[in-house]
Amino acid sequence: MDHKDLAVEARGLVKVFGDNRAVDGVDLNVRAGSIYGVLGPNGAGKTTTIRMLATLLKADAGSAKIFGYDVAKDAQIVRQLIGVTGQYASVDESLSATENLVIFSRLLGLSRAESKRKAMELLEEFGLTEAARRPLKHFSGGMRRRLDLAASLIAQPPLIFLDEPTTGLDPRTRNQMWDTIRRLVKEGSTVLLTTQYLQEADELADRIAVIDHGRVVAEGTVNDLKESIGTSSLHLSIQNEQSLSKARLIVERVLNVQSAVTAEGGKITAPMADADRVTDLLITLREAGIQLEELSVQKPTLDEVFLSITGQNTASNTQVKKEELA
């Protein structure tokens, strides 16, 4: 691939804080015009990676180019090509949401009329129309977050970094955000977003990198990743919750995989290379006297992808430790 086709090209990025290698040799290739998801749990190194790519933090090793421009040597040019959420944090508290957005628009060179129109459009898009004339000091945390995101989208730069854009948003606003992200890409921008939500990466991203302890542990399309862990996924719930650990142990032994238990409903999920194994599993469960409530075989979820790559559950799964099963 020509480097001009790459919005982001990072090689061996490293950032060390004290003796913590927060980012430990990250490579990333983000094709222009795509949505790229960086997926990982809290503390994985997502924000630190973005800050280096956005020229906000100097890398200790490695290099990164944005549309072919080096983040260290061509930082000025790079800054004109990117937008980062969070950079407009110091807006004027006494001004209204509309006034703040108009000011940013004017600073970015939009005419008075354009600025006004853009502000209205964004306030509508982020569900802030009703609060538009209220001074910022009366805004809730969620409203501030939405306004911050709206402000970062005024200029619509070629590359937009969105660091956990939907964390803490209610479902309705989250869906609006997803629509906005899709629209930005349709209009020609490239989006690199970080998320802890597997569903979000699944929903939006053309490709994703799974990052854990500062390293990329898997990279590909969502389908690549799903395929890498098997073609199907078992979902199982049992009648007597007291047998949950026992049932889980049987699942793991028969399928020879790691399983997870969903937080809501105590459903056991596990990847399966071969759907035929279900027969063996059913026989073994019956022999153990475990009565099923529900069993289905589905396409794998990204939770299962993560579990199979890192051997760890994500935040949306509760972990039953091996010791408890033994």
Ligand SMILES: Nc1ncnc2c1ncn2[C@@H]1O[C@H](COP(=O)(O)OP(=O)(O)O)[C@@H](O)[C@H]1O
């Ligand atoms: N400015 C900093 N000083 C010291 N440690 C930091 C700093 N920023 C991040 N870290 C540490 O680096 C690791 C990665 O953090 P971060 O990039 O924020 O992860 P994520 O965004 O994936 O949650 C964490 O262990 C975090 O505590």
Ligand SMILES: [Mg+2]
């Ligand atoms: Mg972060």
